[in-house]
Amino acid sequence: MKALQGVEGRVEWSERPAPACEAGQIRVRVAAAGLNRADLLQRAGLYPPPPGASDILGLECSGVISEVGPGSAWQVGERVCCLLAGGGMAEEVVLDSRHALPVPAGLSLHEAAVLPEVYATAWLNLFQLAALQPGEKVLLHAGASGVGSAAIQLCKAFGNPCWVSVGSAERLAYCESLGAQGGAIRSTDLESLRDFAPFDVILDPVGASYAELNLELLARDGRWVNIGLMGGTKTTLNLALVLGKRVQLIGSTLRNRDDLFKAELLADLQRQVWPLFAEGRLLPQLSRAFAAKDAVAAFDELASNQVSGKLVLVIDEQLQ
Template sequence: MQAIEIDETAKTLRPCEMAEPEYGERDVLIDVVAAGINRADVMQRQGLYPNPHGGPNVPGLEVSGRIAAVGRAVHQWKVGDEVCALLSGGGYAEKVAVDAGHVLPVPAGVPLEDAAALPEVMCTVYSNVFMTANLRPGEWLLVHGGGSGIGTAAIQVARAFNAHVAVTAGSQEKLDAVRPLGVELAINYRTDDFVERMRDRTGDGADVILDVVGAKYLARNVEALAPSGRLVVIGLLGGRKAELDLNKLMGKRAAVIGTTLRARPDQEKASIVAEVTAEVWPLIESGRVAPTIHARLPLDEAARGQQMLEDSTSVGKVLLTLGS
């Protein structure tokens, strides 16, 4: 099959041919129609985020397509089903094998190709913002990187659950692009202090912060938290290490939580997939939440797609397409 692999020496992407993946008794084999590009893919190419389960060095954490084969212990899916799936890697390829518990149906009304924009971002958003941080109706969510795939998904899901949403982004164009998704407070981090803007708008600050920056924002994120606030760190674009004022954290009775999705045990990921299917898929099928897609590129332009994320020129998801 055709795939895109990482040249670990040059830290670049290159087309290649490799054997089709083997699938186990609890797996399904998917003919890939499209794959989503995520920031984690860029980090994997840079040598900063290796596949925790080993295997071919092919990036890609989410795909959509049709089931080509099922393992003998799989009963919930059949050959020909149109699905999307959460992966640990391997999505930039014509076929992927994946645990059947990590597979989701394509939501009604969503084109099969576009469904590749959903699994990783929706599972990340729902598991962190709702299952971990317990965002409640009426609370304020602050999303850093509001124009990203994660950001555009978080805005819509939070609004659908009747929370208020603030975002940061680095350009007025990105802020203008995400406002229609339900943003109530749009902050340009290059010109405005998000701590002051949050306090001015809410009085206390954010109840939940979803952060992809890490060390660079740690102190200001704690400042921006409301009493009993929850900071969830899911990315390290601004570094790994920072000083934390524990007295300030304790005074607010706040929590700092660090999580990843990719390295979780299979059963944990299956539980997240099940909750997302039950809680988020109806919102998509009703039209209240929709994938935000910036570009669709052929598989052999994967490097160009990753560059869009590195240059921060995209709003929403960049997809790689492999045809019908």
């Protein structure tokens, strides 16, 4: 099968052996794969897959089941979208059957390809780890990203006013169209977030450069969930504020979680979040689809940091 790999800072298609489909697994003919920042890091050699995971790029995909291993309740021909530790950017992928979700009614396979990673990330960090309660206020850094786009919609659906930090006025308007109350542009007025504080929960993929401000913006008993390090790894914090506010700092990753954890996360997602797509309360934020032959251009666009929502790489144009 053809598969996309990161090689010395670039991406290229290569021929790889098709994996076997074992008990409890399914084989999926891939229609499309969502692009994520983790793919950029892996391309650069900075984020290797967890032990035992495929080194093929792609943490999420959609497609049609072509083979079902013993012990799985799925059927050949069913349309699914999948959460992966790797392997999504290939003609087919084999995965734990518990890590697939049905494509929501009314959505195309291209739209479904951009759902699993971002909604699993947003749900895990806001509603499971940070235990977000109705009415609590949320700050989402990088609000126009794929995770940010999902998180804004989830906050709106579950009764949590949210604000964002973004890179431009256009991206702020995009976030407000999804349901954000407002926010700040990082290059000009990030400090204006103080006008909307205090926040009960902050979801932060930036890290060190926002750390001091995050601590000041948090309410008492606030939860600060760090999911990325785009702004560096080392900082200085006023621990008196941590103690005085009873702040919880939660470091979180998803890719290296074990199979059972991911299975339980996706089961919760299917129960509580997936019905909202059928109701029209959640929408996939697919910004642009790229053909497989244009994979380099797709990665370059993601690296530009100008994307609002998500990009998808179409693997099989016959599957819609």
